[in-house]
Amino acid sequence: FAARQATQSVLGAAQRRAFSATAANATRVAVLGAAGGIGQPLSLLLKLNPRVSELALYDIKGAPGVAADISHINTKSTVKGYEPSSPDAIKECLTGAEIVLIPAGVPRKPGMTRDDLFNTNASIVRDLAKAAAETCPDAAILIIANPVNSTVPITAEVFKAKGVYNPKKLFGVTTLDVVRASRFISQLKNTDPATEHITVVGGHSGATIVPLLSQAGYKLEGAERDEYIKRVQFGGDEVVQAKGGAGSATLSMAMAGARFAESLLKAAQGEKSVTEPTYVDSPLYKDQGVTYFASQVELGPNGVEKIHPVGDLDAHEQSLLEVCLKDLKANIEKGEKWAKANP
Numbered sequence: 045f046a047a048r049q050a051t052q053s054v055l056g057a058a059q060r061r062a063f064s065a066t067a068a069n070a071t072r073v074a075v076l077g078a079a080g081g082i083g084q085p086l087s088l089l090l091k092l093n094p095r096v097s098e099l100a101l102y103d104i105k106g107a108p109g110v111a112a113d114i115s116h117i118n119t120k121s122t123v124k125g126y127e128p129s130s131p132d133a134i135k136e137c138l139t140g141a142e143i144v145l146i147p148a149g150v151p152r153k154p155g156m157t158r159d160d161l162f163n164t165n166a167s168i169v170r171d172l173a174k175a176a177a178e179t180c181p182d183a184a185i186l187i188i189a190n191p192v193n194s195t196v197p198i199t200a201e202v203f204k205a206k207g208v209y210n211p212k213k214l215f216g217v218t219t220l221d222v223v224r225a226s227r228f229i230s231q232l233k234n235t236d237p238a239t240e241h242i243t244v245v246g247g248h249s250g251a252t253i254v255p256l257l258s259q260a261g262y263k264l265e266g267a268e269r270d271e272y273i274k275r276v277q278f279g280g281d282e283v284v285q286a287k288g289g290a291g292s293a294t295l296s297m298a299m300a301g302a303r304f305a306e307s308l309l310k311a312a313q314g315e316k317s318v319t320e321p322t323y324v325d326s327p328l329y330k331d332q333g334v335t336y337f338a339s340q341v342e343l344g345p346n347g348v349e350k351i352h353p354v355g356d357l358d359a360h361e362q363s364l365l366e367v368c369l370k371d372l373k374a375n376i377e378k379g380e381k382w383a384k385a386n387p
């Protein structure tokens with residue numbers, strides 16, 4: 045009898061574990077801009093993620109086709125595509141979403157800066173942010189659309205105007221900078237990039253991208269250092285040039301976006317000490333008027349758990365940070381000003 049009781053209690057615990065795992069894994073993830081260059085491979089990678097139970101794909105065109113295609117992949121999650129032929133499509137897509145990824149917007153062509161995308165992408169992001177603020181105000185919002193330095197503050201202003209802003213749930217996705225920083229140092233040092241963890245702080249454009257090599261024990265000098273920094277800061281331009289007018293990074297960005305979403309999901313589902321650099325509403329440089337900043341952020345069930353300071357910098361990194369803060373402040377103010385003038 046005692047043995048049976050023990051077996052039952054073990055079974056009960058196993059069943060409870062199974063149940064709570066299922067409940068915790070019931071995560072609806074929405075991708076807005078899902079039929080684009082990033083949206084398609086990002087949606088594919090999310091379909092392969094067992095932590096996602098429902099995938100909701102929205103685009104102004106093509107999302108039902110992408111959804112039908114991806115839905116045949118033999119993983120458990122359901123997939124549905126939404127397009128604006130029905131006025132409620134965006135609301136239906138976002139209902140119940142816990143994570144919303146926004147890669148909707150135009151990409152760069154050679155010769156353009158990310159800021160040159162502002163005029164087109166600001167209103168796209170504002171309108172999608174409005175729909176999210178109205179429909180899933182508690183979701184984690186992951187902004188991929190450029191210029192990230194400004195589209196994140198725009199999103200925050202939309203949520204503030206609706207009275208639902210939660211700074212712990214808004215993220216500018218800067219993971220691609222981290223991925224590049226690791227890959228490029230591994231090429232220089234002939235190491236395994238999977239073991240390279242280079243923190244990148246600041247923002248997501250040119251001089252606002254600041255890789256911190258010294259914290260990983262590296263000290264590059266002279267031209268080698270300058271070329272490495274330039275490659276991380278302008279890695280996006282390398283891809284824009286190579287694609288010759290057909291867009292910017294899509295596949296590496298999809299991987300980076302899926303990695304960041306996976307980190308959020310892990311943290312939401314109870315894993316501890318999940319940390320990623322990401323661009324968030326940050327206290328670190330508020331006294332200098334820089335209200336959003338990317339640094340290592342510990343993630344938890346409620347989104348941002350802890351924002352880490354940048355840590356020790358060498359003199360060169362300190363000078364890069366100073367330039368970064370100046371540019372970032374201007375990008376943030378531009379986004380906030382535009383959002384207030386164009387509610």
Ligand code: NAD
Nearest residue numbers: 077079080081082103104148149150151188189190220297
């Ligand atoms: P793309 O043109 O291939 O795809 C964009 C998609 O957004 C298209 O399918 C389009 O129909 C859709 N779209 C446009 N307006 C929309 C709206 N109002 N609602 C829903 N969908 C809409 O572009 P892409 O290569 O996928 O790049 C998308 C954005 O991501 C660009 O702004 C690009 O600069 C940015 N990006 C950011 C990073 C990063 O590191 N954060 C990396 C690469 C690209």
Ligand code: LMR
Nearest residue numbers: 152190279280281292293
């Ligand atoms: C990137 O870093 O690849 C993206 O921000 C796209 C771009 O415009 O460079």
